[in-house]
Amino acid sequence: MKLPAVPLPHASLPWLLAVALVTTLPHGLYQPAWLSGVAGLVLLGVTWRWWRGYQVSSAWLKVLLVFAGCAGILVQYRTLLGRDAGIAMLVLFMAMKLLELKSRRDAIVVVILGYFLLLTHYFHSQDIPTGLWLLASTLVVTGALLQLHGDPQEGPRTILLQAGRLLLQALPLMLLLYLLFPRVSGPLWGLPADAHAGRTGLSNSMSPGSISELALSDEIAFRARFDGPPPPRAARYWRGPVLNHYDGREWKVEDFRSTPPSLEALGAPYTYTLTLEAHKQHWLLPLDMPSRLPESAELKAEMTSNGLVRSKEPVTSRKNVAFTSHTRYRLGLDDPPGLLQANLQLPPGRNPRTLALARSWQRENPDPAWLVQRALQHFRQEAFSYTLSPPLLGQEAMDDFLFRTRQGFCEHYASAFVILMRAAQVPARVVTGYMGGELNPVDNFLVVRQLDAHAWAEVWLDGQGWVRVDPTAAISPGRVESGLESALPGREPLGGMVPVSMEWLKAMRHRWDALNNSWNQWVLGYTPERQREVLSRLGLDNPDWRTLIMALSTSVGLALLALAAWIFRPRRETDPARAIWKQALVRLEKQGLHCPPWESPLALARRLETEAPELAGPVQRLARLVCAARYEAKPPKMEALRLALRQLP
Amino acid sequence: MQPLASLRQGLARLIRPRRPETGPIRLGRRRIYILPTWAGLLYALTLVAMLLGAINYDLALGHALVFLLVSLGLVGMLHAHKNLLGLEISAQGREAVHAGELAHFRLQVQNPGPSPRPGLEWSASPRQPMQLQHLPGNDTGHLDLALEAPRRGWLELPPLKLASRYPLGLFLAWAHPWPAARCLVYPKPRFTPLPPGRQSGHSGAYPGREGQEDFAGFRERQPADSPRHVAWKAAARDAGDKPLLVKTFSGGAREELWLEWEDTSGDTEERLSILAGWVMDAEGAGLDYGLRLPRQALAPDHGTAHRQRCLQALALYPGATP
Numbered sequence: 001m002k003l004p005a006v007p008l009p010h011a012s013l014p015w016l017l018a019v020a021l022v023t024t025l026p027h028g029l030y031q032p033a034w035l036s037g038v039a040g041l042v043l044l045g046v047t048w049r050w051w052r053g054y055q056v057s058s059a060w061l062k063v064l065l066v067f068a069g070c071a072g073i074l075v076q077y078r079t080l081l082g083r084d085a086g087i088a089m090l091v092l093f094m095a096m097k098l099l100e101l102k103s104r105r106d107a108i109v110v111v112i113l114g115y116f117l118l119l120t121h122y123f124h125s126q127d128i129p130t131g132l133w134l135l136a137s138t139l140v141v142t143g144a145l146l147q148l149h150g151d152p153q154e155g156p157r158t159i160l161l162q163a164g165r166l167l168l169q170a171l172p173l174m175l176l177l178y179l180l181f182p183r184v185s186g187p188l189w190g191l192p193a194d195a196h197a198g199r200t201g202l203s204n205s206m207s208p209g210s211i212s213e214l215a216l217s218d219e220i221a222f223r224a225r226f227d228g229p230p231p232p233r234a235a236r237y238w239r240g241p242v243l244n245h246y247d248g249r250e251w252k253v254e255d256f257r258s259t260p261p262s263l264e265a266l267g268a269p270y271t272y273t274l275t276l277e278a279h280k281q282h283w284l285l286p287l288d289m290p291s292r293l294p295e296s297a298e299l300k301a302e303m304t305s306n307g308l309v310r311s312k313e314p315v316t317s318r319k320n321v322a323f324t325s326h327t328r329y330r331l332g333l334d335d336p337p338g339l340l341q342a343n344l345q346l347p348p349g350r351n352p353r354t355l356a357l358a359r360s361w362q363r364e365n366p367d368p369a370w371l372v373q374r375a376l377q378h379f380r381q382e383a384f385s386y387t388l389s390p391p392l393l394g395q396e397a398m399d400d401f402l403f404r405t406r407q408g409f410c411e412h413y414a415s416a417f418v419i420l421m422r423a424a425q426v427p428a429r430v431v432t433g434y435m436g437g438e439l440n441p442v443d444n445f446l447v448v449r450q451l452d453a454h455a456w457a458e459v460w461l462d463g464q465g466w467v468r469v470d471p472t473a474a475i476s477p478g479r480v481e482s483g484l485e486s487a488l489p490g491r492e493p494l495g496g497m498v499p500v501s502m503e504w505l506k507a508m509r510h511r512w513d514a515l516n517n518s519w520n521q522w523v524l525g526y527t528p529e530r531q532r533e534v535l536s537r538l539g540l541d542n543p544d545w546r547t548l549i550m551a552l553s554t555s556v557g558l559a560l561l562a563l564a565a566w567i568f569r570p571r572r573e574t575d576p577a578r579a580i581w582k583q584a585l586v587r588l589e590k591q592g593l594h595c596p597p598w599e600s601p602l603a604l605a606r607r608l609e610t611e612a613p614e615l616a617g618p619v620q621r622l623a624r625l626v627c628a629a630r631y632e633a634k635p636p637k638m639e640a641l642r643l644a645l646r647q648l649p
Numbered sequence: 650m651q652p653l654a655s656l657r658q659g660l661a662r663l664i665r666p667r668r669p670e671t672g673p674i675r676l677g678r679r680r681i682y683i684l685p686t687w688a689g690l691l692y693a694l695t696l697v698a699m700l701l702g703a704i705n706y707d708l709a710l711g712h713a714l715v716f717l718l719v720s721l722g723l724v725g726m727l728h729a730h731k732n733l734l735g736l737e738i739s740a741q742g743r744e745a746v747h748a749g750e751l752a753h754f755r756l757q758v759q760n761p762g763p764s765p766r767p768g769l770e771w772s773a774s775p776r777q778p779m780q781l782q783h784l785p786g787n788d789t790g791h792l793d794l795a796l797e798a799p800r801r802g803w804l805e806l807p808p809l810k811l812a813s814r815y816p817l818g819l820f821l822a823w824a825h826p827w828p829a830a831r832c833l834v835y836p837k838p839r840f841t842p843l844p845p846g847r848q849s850g851h852s853g854a855y856p857g858r859e860g861q862e863d864f865a866g867f868r869e870r871q872p873a874d875s876p877r878h879v880a881w882k883a884a885a886r887d888a889g890d891k892p893l894l895v896k897t898f899s900g901g902a903r904e905e906l907w908l909e910w911e912d913t914s915g916d917t918e919e920r921l922s923i924l925a926g927w928v929m930d931a932e933g934a935g936l937d938y939g940l941r942l943p944r945q946a947l948a949p950d951h952g953t954a955h956r957q958r959c960l961q962a963l964a965l966y967p968g969a970t971p
Contacts, residue, residue, distance in 0.1 A: 109691075115718060116698070119702060119714055122710045131710055145816075146817065149768050149817060150767040170717060170721040173724070174717040174720040177719060183712075317707045524710070526712075560727075563727060567724075568727075
């Protein structure tokens with residue numbers, strides 16, 4: 001037999017509205033506007049209904065809203081499943097459930113739906129502000145649950161305090177679970193196509209404007225921590241995709257083999273760890289040129305014939321990768337002729353003036369080293385300028401750039417240089433990646449942002465192998481020596497860049513970055529590998545999952561016991577008068593008198609008059625004092641009570 | 650839900666106390682039981698789904714959230730247990746009632762600790778609506794339980810169920826305190842005309858009290874006054890504008906009425922019902938009445954105490970029903 005449903009107290013509704021609001025509001029940033037509109041209208045309607053005290057809502061309206069909402073989602077996302085459509089459905093359900101709140105059961109469903117919706121916020125961001133917002137939301141949702149089961153007259157402050165206390169008590173257990181729960185690297189099932197949507201970074205092709213676009217973003221691309229001092233700024237080239245196929249407009253990756261090129265390391269090695277942000281691509285962006293690749297079984301890093309380091313799977317989450325690099329090296333000295341030949345490719349018949357220029361140089365002197373210098377000299381001497389917003393280029397893009405506009409960003413110069421070299425029969429290729437990076441003095445991590453994206457060239461010289469040539473340095477030495485900010489003439493807008501002059505702002509930004517970094521390293525970057533590392537530091541070397549489960553259940557059990565001991569700890573009597581009376585009862589019990597705890601002091605004293613007349617006097621004095629201390633407007637001093645207690649036998 | 654409910658019922662049979670306890674009952678650790686509620690199961694299921702999502706999408710903070718909620722659930726379990734722990738319960742039956750009415754019991758619940766105990770759900774039987782109590786810290790609360798009293802005799806307080814879902818509703822902690830308390834239930838009165846009175850030998854036994862013999866004046870009518878004494882003529886004169894008056898008499902021989910078992914017919918319960926009705930009528934009419942039952946007699950008297958004595962004798966008259 002089922003008891004009738006518990007009706008919902010009137011005071012519960014604001015809590016449930018708050019739950020719906022905090023759990024769905026941030027999704028407004030990502031979901032279609034009409035959905036936010038519908039959810040917002042329903043919320044407003046429910047609030048109004050609560051305010052006016054209406055009870056009924058039309059069943060037809062609900063059915064209509066559900067159908068319209070599902071249809072809208074279907075039209076918007078072409079599915080009802082998947083990540084984003086699923087979230088939209090949850091938001092819709094939340095709004096609908098608010099329309100039919102009758103009993104406590106409905107309210108509990110709203111709360112649990114709210115908890116679930118909290119998780120979905122992490123699809124979009126897992127940074128510190130999101131974490132804090134979610135902590136606050138968890139407090140509100142838990143408060144709603146408390147309000148539903150406690151005293152409905154309790155004020156919101158008390159309820160939130162109680163919720164906070166519960167969450168604080170849950171914290172140690174949560175940390176244990178976080179540390180010890182066996183981590184599985186996902187995914188468990190095929191991710192929907194929209195699982196990793198909307199992230200910026202380098203791509204495996206380059207056309208005019210593709211890198212200058214990145215220069216507007218100060219999003220972090222990766223961080224690096226060097227075991228010793230980092231290399232000087234001018235040597236900080238982070239190697240990304242190597243592009244060797246030009247179609248007249250766009251550079252692409254083509255024609256590479258999986259055999260790594262020969263590499264002769266010169267000079268001192270740099271050992272460092274990269275923390276890559278998820279860029280959803282295969283490349284790993286080591287310092288030019290890596291001599292030792294990471295040995296992680298998960299990554300399966302390998303170097304291709306053109307010197308690109310790739311991982312087996314795309315980097316879909318933040319990853320730590322350890323490298324050793326040499327900034328001085330000889331690369332690909334014995335590259336096969338076929339490969340070199342491929343690096344002479346040019347689209348036939350395109351950019352005739354450029355080709356003619358290069359051929360005129362070649363006729364002058366066919367020495368590749370001289371040709372490289374000649375091209376750089378050309379950039380330096382003619383009126384070339386370095387700008388973020390170059391004019392549009394026509395059909396013959398390189399002719400247009402070299403002879404007409406003469407304004408470009410690094411991709412223009414790298415591209416033009418490589419075409420010139422190839423036209424002069426010098427094997428050359430475009431390398432994209434990042435250049436520079438800012439050392440954060442707070443935690444000594446080198447931070448490389450999207451705006452550090454760069455393109456440069458490599459030419460193959462006999463006896464030297466692939467040599468890096470950065471034509472941008474010829475036009476704008478500042479770009480290489482002190483970064484993009486100082487290289488751009490005038491005040492060109494840079495995304496979120498802080499002007500150098502505002503030192504304190506810069507220092508704050510460093511702090512914030514360092515905080516974010518430790519957050520990334522320790523909270524977000526707690527991967528199965530990191531877990532193994534931590535566990536081995538705790539003395540559990542390479543535990544299998546059974547050991548891990550054992551350790552987990554033992555420590556959680558112990559923590560629960562400790563927590564129970566804390567929660568059930570005997571509370572000292574807070575009222576001193578009652579405490580004294582309890583002591584008196586203990587004394588009387590020792591005298592062989594039965595003193596049941598429910599007997600009031602005065603009643604006991606009266607009973608003693610007949611049962612133990614010799615005790616009645618002192619007991620009565622104490623009883624009067626105890627009652628006076630508890631109930632009278634001017635209570636007696638506690639000393640008097642203590643004295644009366646001492647006078648008991 | 651069904652298997653959970655039947656499990657709970659089976660458990661309830663196992664753990665229900667066997668006899669009532671005198672004195673206040675202190676709810677110790679061993680008397681409190683705890684099981685997840687349907688909401689707790691839903692919560693657990695949701696957490697499993699959330700964990701799978703967090704693993705699949707590799708959400709570090711998702712893991713953190715799930716673990717926080719798991720811990721929160723466990724902390725909630727400890728607090729649900731704590732919400733009942735240490736409460737001291739005693740009960741007392743209230744005034745006697747007639748069979749068919751609601752008998753009232755007064756529960757006294759003492760919270761010896763400083764933390765408040767909200768959301769205490771009391772019920773005396775599954776059919777009873779649950780009663781909610783919110784008990785502040787270091788305080789004593791009172792609660793009235795109304796139970797149907799179908800039969801005359803002593804109505805014992807049945808084992809109570811005290812449950813609490815506080816704080817999160819994910820766990821139900823409950824106990825079955827059975828404080829000894831009883832409430833007297835009089836027979837259900839059946840109102841039939843009073844038997845004819847018999848003159849007692851002596852007169853003026855209670856000087857100054859109202860008698861039946863000599864007219865002494867008027868006073869305002871009270872509900873217990875017999876209609877025979879109403880001054881109808883005076884009422885007619887006042888056209889009903891004034892309160893009804895009754896004629897009062899003094900002195901003379903008091904009419905003494907014996908309510909006899911022998912004068913009634915039917916089975917035991919019917920006879921007791923008729924006698925109960927007579928007792929109430931006689932008291933209402935201001936008569937002196939005595940009650941004669943087989944093997945028991947109560948001398949003629951009147952007043953509330955006498956009425957209670959008579960009704961108690963009827964309530965506890967041995968019969969087919971205990």
